[in-house]
Amino acid sequence: MSARLVAGLTALALATAAPAVAQTQTVPTSLDEARAQGYTGRPADEPAGSMLGGLLAIGPGFFVHGVGHYYTGDEATALKLLIGELLGAGLVVAGALVAARPEEAGRAGPLPISLVQSGVFLFLGSWLADVVGTFKGAEPFDDDTSRLGGHALGLGYRYVGDPRTARRHRLVPSLTLDSGRVFVQPSAEIEPNFSERRFALDVGGRPWRGAAGRDHIAVGARLRRDESAAFGYATRAAEGWLAWKLDLGQLIARMRRFSITQRYAVGIEQFQFGASPSDVPAPFADADFTSSWFSLASGFAFNAARRTHLTLEFVQDPTVAIPAASAQSGLLRGAFSHQYRDDLDIDVEILAGDGFSVALGLVYAL
Amino acid sequence: MRCKALLALAALSVGCNRAVPTREAAIEAARTLELAADLSVELDGALITSCPDTLMTPEADEAPVVCVRLTAFDAEIRVVDSGCAPRAVRVHVQNAASDAVVGWRAFRAGESTARAATRACCETLLNPNGDERHPDWTPLGPEVTLDDASARSCGETRGLCWTSTARPGTDQAWLTPWTTAAPTAASGAACVSLSAPQAGTLRAAPFVLAQRVRATLTPVATDDGPALDFVVIGNTGEDHAALERLVERVNDEDVPFVVISGDIAANGSEEALDRARRALDALEVPFFMTLGEKDADGAEPTGLVERFGASTDVLTLPTLQAWQPKVVLLDSAEGGLSAKTFAALPDYLAPGTPPGAAIVVTHTPPFDPLGLRGAGFKRRGEGARLLAALSRAGVAAVITGHLNEPGADVQSGVEIVHGGARHFVRVRVNEAGRVAVQRLD
Numbered sequence: 124m125s126a127r128l129v130a131g132l133t134a135l136a137l138a139t140a141a142p143a144v145a146q147t148q149t150v151p152t153s154l155d156e157a158r159a160q161g162y163t164g165r166p167a168d169e170p171a172g173s174m175l176g177g178l179l180a181i182g183p184g185f186f187v188h189g190v191g192h193y194y195t196g197d198e199a200t201a202l203k204l205l206i207g208e209l210l211g212a213g214l215v216v217a218g219a220l221v222a223a224r225p226e227e228a229g230r231a232g233p234l235p236i237s238l239v240q241s242g243v244f245l246f247l248g249s250w251l252a253d254v255v256g257t258f259k260g261a262e263p264f265d266d267d268t269s270r271l272g273g274h275a276l277g278l279g280y281r282y283v284g285d286p287r288t289a290r291r292h293r294l295v296p297s298l299t300l301d302s303g304r305v306f307v308q309p310s311a312e313i314e315p316n317f318s319e320r321r322f323a324l325d326v327g328g329r330p331w332r333g334a335a336g337r338d339h340i341a342v343g344a345r346l347r348r349d350e351s352a353a354f355g356y357a358t359r360a361a362e363g364w365l366a367w368k369l370d371l372g373q374l375i376a377r378m379r380r381f382s383i384t385q386r387y388a389v390g391i392e393q394f395q396f397g398a399s400p401s402d403v404p405a406p407f408a409d410a411d412f413t414s415s416w417f418s419l420a421s422g423f424a425f426n427a428a429r430r431t432h433l434t435l436e437f438v439q440d441p442t443v444a445i446p447a448a449s450a451q452s453g454l455l456r457g458a459f460s461h462q463y464r465d466d467l468d469i470d471v472e473i474l475a476g477d478g479f480s481v482a483l484g485l486v487y488a489l
Numbered sequence: 490m491r492c493k494a495l496l497a498l499a500a501l502s503v504g505c506n507r508a509v510p511t512r513e514a515a516i517e518a519a520r521t522l523e524l525a526a527d528l529s530v531e532l533d534g535a536l537i538t539s540c541p542d543t544l545m546t547p548e549a550d551e552a553p554v555v556c557v558r559l560t561a562f563d564a565e566i567r568v569v570d571s572g573c574a575p576r577a578v579r580v581h582v583q584n585a586a587s588d589a590v591v592g593w594r595a596f597r598a599g600e601s602t603a604r605a606a607t608r609a610c611c612e613t614l615l616n617p618n619g620d621e622r623h624p625d626w627t628p629l630g631p632e633v634t635l636d637d638a639s640a641r642s643c644g645e646t647r648g649l650c651w652t653s654t655a656r657p658g659t660d661q662a663w664l665t666p667w668t669t670a671a672p673t674a675a676s677g678a679a680c681v682s683l684s685a686p687q688a689g690t691l692r693a694a695p696f697v698l699a700q701r702v703r704a705t706l707t708p709v710a711t712d713d714g715p716a717l718d719f720v721v722i723g724n725t726g727e728d729h730a731a732l733e734r735l736v737e738r739v740n741d742e743d744v745p746f747v748v749i750s751g752d753i754a755a756n757g758s759e760e761a762l763d764r765a766r767r768a769l770d771a772l773e774v775p776f777f778m779t780l781g782e783k784d785a786d787g788a789e790p791t792g793l794v795e796r797f798g799a800s801t802d803v804l805t806l807p808t809l810q811a812w813q814p815k816v817v818l819l820d821s822a823e824g825g826l827s828a829k830t831f832a833a834l835p836d837y838l839a840p841g842t843p844p845g846a847a848i849v850v851t852h853t854p855p856f857d858p859l860g861l862r863g864a865g866f867k868r869r870g871e872g873a874r875l876l877a878a879l880s881r882a883g884v885a886a887v888i889t890g891h892l893n894e895p896g897a898d899v900q901s902g903v904e905i906v907h908g909g910a911r912h913f914v915r916v917r918v919n920e921a922g923r924v925a926v927q928r929l930d
Contacts, residue, residue, distance in 0.1 A: 232861040286828040287871065354874040355881070389861065392869065396877040396901055411901040412876065415860030416869065439863070446867035450782045450824030450853065477823065477867065 169261030177258035191257030207249030214242030233417040244421040256377035263379035265426035272303040272334030279484025303334035355397035362390030430462040527571040534561030552577035552671035573658040577671035582649040586704035595629040595662040599694030657696035716919035723750030723890040731911040750890035751781025751852035780822040781852040814845035821853035824867035838882035846885035846922035854889040
């Protein structure tokens with residue numbers, strides 16, 4: 124006990140002593156001293172946050188986006204936000220018009236859902252940018268610490284809160300081999316008694332900026348095999364996807380390091396049915412039925428703290444662990460990734476829909 | 490639904506598991522009704538519903554009124570009386586076939602040791618009055634039929650109605666026309682409540698007056714032999730005039746019943762549901778209904794069970810022949826099936842006695858034939874689970890609503906018929922289990 128205590132106290136003493144040793148520069152006590160030391164003040168085009176402006180952005184600003192920025196004098200951004208609002212509303216109306224021709228809805232495919240989701244995303248996004256930007260002012264968010272590039276080994280656990288299945292616990296191992304421009308990620312999701320299992324292989328690349336840019340475009344493919352020894356079916360699926368992440372700061376100065384994300388996927392899936400509910404067909408057995416799907420995810424990503432990256436997304440994906448909240452809506456996905464050490468991340472993912480799913484994972488950089 | 494929306498807005502709160510009353514719970518609750526501490530009503534193939542405004546009861550009548558909606562062609566309404574005084578219950582039945590027959594039989598809900606031994610040995614030989622539905626009860630007499638004129642004397646109100654009277658003290662019971670005066674306590678024999686040792690276990694068992702409403706479907710002759718026809722309508726949504734038009738069309742067809750595949754209301758509001766129910770009340774034959782997302786407000790009941798019956802059910806079609814098809818209604822209004830429905834699916838789809846084809850009617854198809862649109866089940870794994878069960882059970886056909894384009898495809902050997910918008914689908918099922926589906930405009 125005493126050895127541990129001494130070691131701990133010594134470490135604490137060293138840790139607290141270190142800054143004292145490092146502080147060689149005097150802290151300025153006046154604005155003049157600060158200016159003498161190089162402080163230049165806030166640039167004129169980067170105003171401080173405004174409480175009243177933020178409230179205006181919340182209230183009347185919901186109907187006329189950009190009111191908050193307009194109040195703080197940033198008229199150019201206010202105009203961009205207003206255009207974003209109008210564009211978003213236009214997309215929603217266009218989606219609704221396409222969907223309003225029910226007999227032809229089949230020919231439109233995923234167009235209505237894509238238009239509506241993109242429109243809602245743009246509408247709410249421009250409003251949120253107005254509110255956040257006005258409250259916060261020009262100070263940027265923390266640097267994006269999401270891990271891009273490098274190899275990693277992941278080990279996770281998922282709990283599925285879905286009343287339709289009694290098999291709620293899943294083990295989620297994964298391996299990521301990421302060169303920056305190209306990555307490969309085999310993964311699995313296995314119920315402990317092996318009655319539900321999923322194996323997947325993701326292969327993708329970032330043709331624009333690679334791992335250098337936190338905002339990027341990525342394309343990829345996913346091969347997936349699902350097996351259910353509880354309900355007697357198996358599937359094999361191939362999915363192609365396109366995803367992008369864009370730092371909003373490139374469009375709105377006050378939203379630097381606040382990114383928007385979007386992912387589209389199209390897949391085809393072959394189903395194999397067993398002779399009994401406990402019978403899982405072999406991987407290369409004939410398919411009984413083939414069907415395709417489309418999925419879409421839109422959201423925001425930013426660092427909520429210096430080493431904690433947060434992603435919030437609205438997801439329409441019929442292949443995830445739980446069903447959408449209702450027949451006409453989707454799921455909310457929240458992902459939290461904390462860089463506990465340079466070589467260790469703690470990941471948490473929550474899906475909320477008709478039921479919920481919580482995944483906890485550790486990612487070790489190799 | 491609202492809970493889920495709030496959950497979504499709260500973004501990432503860990504699920505919403507508040508105890509909401511579901512339609513399934515409402516269906517279960519509607520299978521029984523407690524009229525007094527010692528008097529209750531139990532239902533098989535029927536659910537408690539609200540009484541029509543036009544239903545009149547004699548003045549100063551203290552007999553309780555029970556209104557039920559039939560969900561099967563062979564239903565039983567049991568008045569279970571644990572007292573001994575003479576009592577009456579007025580029963581009004583909705584959704585009965587025009588040729589439905591009403592019968593009754595009194596029981597003690599128990600049996601003597603000697604009777605149990607006889608039954609175990611050779612019931613049909615020594616105890617010909619045994620009842621197939623209640624083999625371990627003691628019948629107090631043979632089944633008696635209420636004449637048709639008496640059963641249909643409900644004044645201006647459609648349906649069947651009667652007054653059921655029981656004198657448990659003397660093991661007597663009978664059905665009389667609705668207008669019969671209810672007995673008073675003084676009008677019966679002396680009521681002496683006996684304890685089990687005094688009366689014997691059997692006399693202490695509850696007195697049950699089982700009232701059965703039965704209809705038999707008559708097959709039509711076709712080139713392929715005898716067959717049964719019915720109509721599936723649905724997907725009228727906001728177009729209420731279309732629903733009224735479809736009801737008129739159905740009344741011109743010679744079919745014994747109608748199945749509604751859902752989405753006949755503009756939204757789940759009480760007003761929209763009442764409007765839809767009024768339109769369906771114009772049908773001249775019984776209807777059975779599963780729900781679409783436009784009818785339902787999430788999984789909550791909002792009066793759906795009361796208005797339209799059980800949205801998940803098995804409807805056996807009695808033919809008096811060596812084949813008996815069934816229609817399985819599966820509630821997929823939420824874009825999937827509930828845990829309870831999934832669990833019961835093997836029973837729903839199991840071959841009946843006598844055997845016959847199974848036809849499934851559900852609003853949302855397991856998979857959208859135009860996949861990219863995603864109008865099938867919300868989660869593909871659940872679609873696969875259902876399709877695997879349908880395929881293994883050899884279901885003859887699945888008829889869906891939801892999609893606005895009519896069409897048909899075969900998924901894993903199961904014929905899936907998409908009725909389309911404002912649809913009118915005529916289904917014919919024959920002795921060999923073959924199903925022919927014709928979409929009519």
